[in-house]
Amino acid sequence: xKAHLACARMEFRVALTYRSSYLSTFVxxxxxIYLLTVVWSAFYDGREEMDGIPLATMTxxxxxxxxxxxxxxxxxSSPIEQRVREGKVAVDLLRPIGFPGQMLSGQVGWVxxxxxxxxxxxxxxxxxxxxxxxxxxxxGFAYPLALLGALLVSQLLGLxxxxxxxxxxxxxxxxxxxxxxxxxxxxALVPLWFMPGPVRAAAQWLPFQATAYTPAAxxxxxxxxxxxxxxxxxxxxxxxxxxxLAALVWSRARQRVLSQGG
Amino acid sequence: MSGVRAxxxxxxxxxxxxxxxxQYRGNLFINILGGLFYQGxxxxxxxxxxxxxxxxxxxxxxxxxxxxxxxxxxxxxxxLPGHQLVHIDEVVIEGEYDRYLIRPVSPLVQLLTRRLRLSxxxxxxxxxxxxxxxxxxxxxxxxxxxxxxxxxxxxxxALVEGSLQLAASALAFRMKQVAPIKFAIDMIFxxxxxxxxKIFGTAxxxxxxxxxxLAFVAYxxxxxxxxxxxxxxxxxxxxxxxxxxxVLLMYAAYRFWERQTRSYESSGH
Amino acid sequence: MPVIExxxxxxxxxxxxxxxxxxxxxxxxxxxxxxxxRAVDGVSFRIEPGEMVGYLGPNGAGKSTTxxxxxxxxxxxxxxxxxxxTTPWRDRARNARQIGVVFxxxxxxxxxxxxxxxxxxxxxxxxxxxxxxxxxQKQFAELLxxxxxxxxxxxxxxxxxxxxxxxxxxxxxDPSILYLDEPTVGLDVVAKERIRTFVGxxxxxxxxxxxxxxxxxxxxxxLCDRIVLIxxxxxxxxxxxxxxxxxxxxxxxxxxxxxxxEGVEGAEVVRREEGKVWLxxxxxxxxxxxxxxxxxxxxxVTDLSIVEPELESVIHRxxxxxR
Numbered sequence: 001x002k003a004h005l006a007c008a009r010m011e012f013r014v015a016l017t018y019r020s021s022y023l024s025t026f027v028x029x030x031x032x033i034y035l036l037t038v039v040w041s042a043f044y045d046g047r048e049e050m051d052g053i054p055l056a057t058m059t060x061x062x063x064x065x066x067x068x069x070x071x072x073x074x075x076x077s078s079p080i081e082q083r084v085r086e087g088k089v090a091v092d093l094l095r096p097i098g099f100p101g102q103m104l105s106g107q108v109g110w111v112x113x114x115x116x117x118x119x120x121x122x123x124x125x126x127x128x129x130x131x132x133x134x135x136x137x138x139x140g141f142a143y144p145l146a147l148l149g150a151l152l153v154s155q156l157l158g159l160x161x162x163x164x165x166x167x168x169x170x171x172x173x174x175x176x177x178x179x180x181x182x183x184x185x186x187x188a189l190v191p192l193w194f195m196p197g198p199v200r201a202a203a204q205w206l207p208f209q210a211t212a213y214t215p216a217a218x219x220x221x222x223x224x225x226x227x228x229x230x231x232x233x234x235x236x237x238x239x240x241x242x243x244x245l246a247a248l249v250w251s252r253a254r255q256r257v258l259s260q261g262g
Numbered sequence: 263m264s265g266v267r268a269x270x271x272x273x274x275x276x277x278x279x280x281x282x283x284x285q286y287r288g289n290l291f292i293n294i295l296g297g298l299f300y301q302g303x304x305x306x307x308x309x310x311x312x313x314x315x316x317x318x319x320x321x322x323x324x325x326x327x328x329x330x331x332x333x334x335x336x337x338x339x340x341x342l343p344g345h346q347l348v349h350i351d352e353v354v355i356e357g358e359y360d361r362y363l364i365r366p367v368s369p370l371v372q373l374l375t376r377r378l379r380l381s382x383x384x385x386x387x388x389x390x391x392x393x394x395x396x397x398x399x400x401x402x403x404x405x406x407x408x409x410x411x412x413x414x415x416x417x418x419x420a421l422v423e424g425s426l427q428l429a430a431s432a433l434a435f436r437m438k439q440v441a442p443i444k445f446a447i448d449m450i451f452x453x454x455x456x457x458x459x460k461i462f463g464t465a466x467x468x469x470x471x472x473x474x475x476l477a478f479v480a481y482x483x484x485x486x487x488x489x490x491x492x493x494x495x496x497x498x499x500x501x502x503x504x505x506x507x508x509v510l511l512m513y514a515a516y517r518f519w520e521r522q523t524r525s526y527e528s529s530g531h
Numbered sequence: 532m533p534v535i536e537x538x539x540x541x542x543x544x545x546x547x548x549x550x551x552x553x554x555x556x557x558x559x560x561x562x563x564x565x566x567x568x569r570a571v572d573g574v575s576f577r578i579e580p581g582e583m584v585g586y587l588g589p590n591g592a593g594k595s596t597t598x599x600x601x602x603x604x605x606x607x608x609x610x611x612x613x614x615x616x617t618t619p620w621r622d623r624a625r626n627a628r629q630i631g632v633v634f635x636x637x638x639x640x641x642x643x644x645x646x647x648x649x650x651x652x653x654x655x656x657x658x659x660x661x662x663x664x665x666x667x668q669k670q671f672a673e674l675l676x677x678x679x680x681x682x683x684x685x686x687x688x689x690x691x692x693x694x695x696x697x698x699x700x701x702x703x704x705d706p707s708i709l710y711l712d713e714p715t716v717g718l719d720v721v722a723k724e725r726i727r728t729f730v731g732x733x734x735x736x737x738x739x740x741x742x743x744x745x746x747x748x749x750x751x752x753x754l755c756d757r758i759v760l761i762x763x764x765x766x767x768x769x770x771x772x773x774x775x776x777x778x779x780x781x782x783x784x785x786x787x788x789x790x791x792x793e794g795v796e797g798a799e800v801v802r803r804e805e806g807k808v809w810l811x812x813x814x815x816x817x818x819x820x821x822x823x824x825x826x827x828x829x830x831x832v833t834d835l836s837i838v839e840p841e842l843e844s845v846i847h848r849x850x851x852x853x854r
Contacts, residue, residue: 032449045319106435176299176381197312278648358637363604363623364602364627365656526604526606528596
């Protein structure tokens with residue numbers, strides 16, 4: 001655990017050394033919140049609600065999902081590609097902790113570099129966008145769990161994606177396609193409740209909604225009572241499935257690295 | 263360096279980059295697909311929301327699609343030659359820029375041709391198809407003049423987006439890491455350039471016209487073509503003059519780039 | 532008329548100050564303090580056409596920074612550089628045509644293309660006429676033995692092959708000045724020798740001026756008549772290689788193979804090992820012939836030789852003296 005912490009702290013520091021990027025992440029996030037708020041207001045165009053969703057809930061959703069997105073979906077989805085490109089995987093394999101564990105904790109460190117930004121940005125975000133208290137006490141308690149679940153699912157997806165680097169480094173095109181599909185189906189742009197029927201059905205069967213829509217919907221009371229438990233259960237199921245998949249892919253990747261020398 | 267020579271060198275180096283890229287043929291295809299996918303998802307978003315709400319700022323699906331197609335075609339047209347600016351951070355931090363400075367040709371041309379990413383072809387093709395389909399449905403009187411203006415507007419839009427990306431890339435010589443700034447710019451263009459500007463209100467509309475020149479990419483030319491000048495907060499001639507703005511901005515951005523390159527520090531002293 | 536003229540050259544780099552202690556990373560992020568590092572601190576020298584100069588110094592002494600200002604990569608903080616009548620960073624493209632540059636660590640060839648195509652592209656970029664290009668390519672292919680790998684993509688070349696390719700690319704357009712930055716780093720003895728022979732020949736036959744930075748002093752001993760030593764951004768020595776040895780290492784050593792030797796007048800025993808004795812002497816006080824005669828007169832000697840000081844130990848002594 002200590003070793004994992006060390007990995008995380010190192011990547012946290014690396015992420016912080018790029019100070020300018022840090023500050024612009026902040027600006028970019030606030031800008032996005034502002035613009036989404038305006039765009040949703042324009043869509044509502046004076047109507048009080050749409051399909052039972054009031055404008056205030058929609059703007060709060062946009063604010064929350066944008067804040068979350070910085071934390072859950074950083075622009076670097078995994079350190080693996082970089083390690084492979086620089087030929088450092090062999091060194092990583094010699095360390096006393098498992099490679100996927102190193103990469104995951106490194107990525108957690110990298111991601112948590114945005115926590116200070118989020119804390120500073122939060123009051124501004126509420127000012128520009130729209131804040132709202134958790135819809136219920138249950139929602140308030142369930143939200144942190146859902147956020148953790150979102151983080152786990154997105155980390156595992158990032159790990160799986162990163163491990164593709166063991167087979168090929170030429171993945172920029174596929175990666176781009178993946179990012180946009182994932183973003184759309186995560187509900188970060190359009191919440192699932194506004195998606196046309198078939199699209200919503202697809203989104204519900206994909207893992208991506210667990211990374212953005214689930215926590216925001218729970219927080220805003222769009223999932224209530226047993227709905228909350230069901231949503232958390234779906235997240236857990238995805239963590240298990242993706243974890244197993246990652247273990248399988250890694251065992252293949254490991255053999256490949258050992259026989260080809262990274 | 264004269265423009266003709268710059269163009270000759272560009273074609274020479276772009277040819278080399280193409281031959282290099284062709285060694286990874288499977289990847290080439292997947293890159294184009296990646297670009298097309300991006301189109302599909304962007305459109306899916308617009309379609310999904312407009313399916314519920316019908317209109318935004320008084321613009322219906324066919325008009326928004328026209329605006330979207332115009333912006334996307336301009337985006338693809340810029341991306342095709344300009345994509346490598348994405349890598350400015352690593353080029354500067356790792357000192358690859360050294361190599362460009364010791365050759366008697368423009369370092370910028372060398373940077374732009376270091377690799378060729380054909381995913382931009384996907385953006386361009388997807389944008390052009392959408393623009394063509396939307397043009398047929400949008401309420402525009404397609405006189406030869408209007409078609410000519412549309413073509414100029416696409417080129418102007420490409421120049422506007424390119425100028426901002428070039429200026430942001432130039433900051434890399436001092437700030438070392440500008441990728442997030444460029445993502446932010448790209449985000450503003452791609453997420454918010456698809457809506458009629460008037461929904462943002464007067465102050466923000468002014469800002470998105472004169473501070474961050476988003477309006478010149480697609481909104482202004484689309485508004486005059488769709489004959490919706492009434493909703494413009496700026497004089498109509500600014501709409502018809504949008505392509506000129508691209509040329510002026512690109513010139514300014516290039517000068518800025520040239521100035522900033524003097525701050526280049528190379529790597530490992 | 533010197534071909535390279537450097538006067539009072541200064542280059543400073545500014546870095547955000549690294550903070551230490553708790554929350555160091557966050558405080559580094561927020562700091563507005565900068566540390567200024569003077570990498571090159573008032574360097575002046577002149578190089579005449581056809582000279583081969585070794586530009587030496589320990590890591591971080593300012594070697595690469597100077598070379599980067601000479602080649603037009605960096606803009607100096609102050610001072611002037613003139614290279615064949617141009618100011619490199621101001622007249623970058625013109626300067627680029629008259630210089631060839633080889634960085635040992637980093638190739639300038641197109642990674643994914645065959646070497647032949649890299650050379651062709653360089654020819655086009657520098658407007659080398661077709662017949663001249665063909666002639667040059669043939670000449671270099673012979674001298675550097677490029678033939679076996681001309682059609683191999685650069686990324687598949689060995690380091691030695693790649694360096695030869697880089698050298699050919701740098702000289703294809705007949706530049707009058709060649710900068711070599713660690714050209715033999717990581718190469719085996721044969722590959723090093725091939726590169727040195729080629730550079731020496733270029734200099735003799737075409738009068739190319741060569742500026743060489745290296746960690747391998749054999750490069751310098753074999754190629755350069757003159758060295759410029761730099762330390763902490765300042766010139767520590769500028770002059771003849773022989774003169775440097777005479778000034779900083781006036782002693783010679785006489786190595787005698789004998790069964791027994793206690794001592795000789797005019798020399799000092801500095802080392803004994805496996806029946807050999809090292810005697811250090813100053814040739815201006817004790818002429819070598821007298822010393823040898825004195826040794827031979829009193830001892831049974833099976834072999835003896837006089838050893839010149841090595842450049843490496845000389846340079847180590849200079850740096851030691853300055854600290």
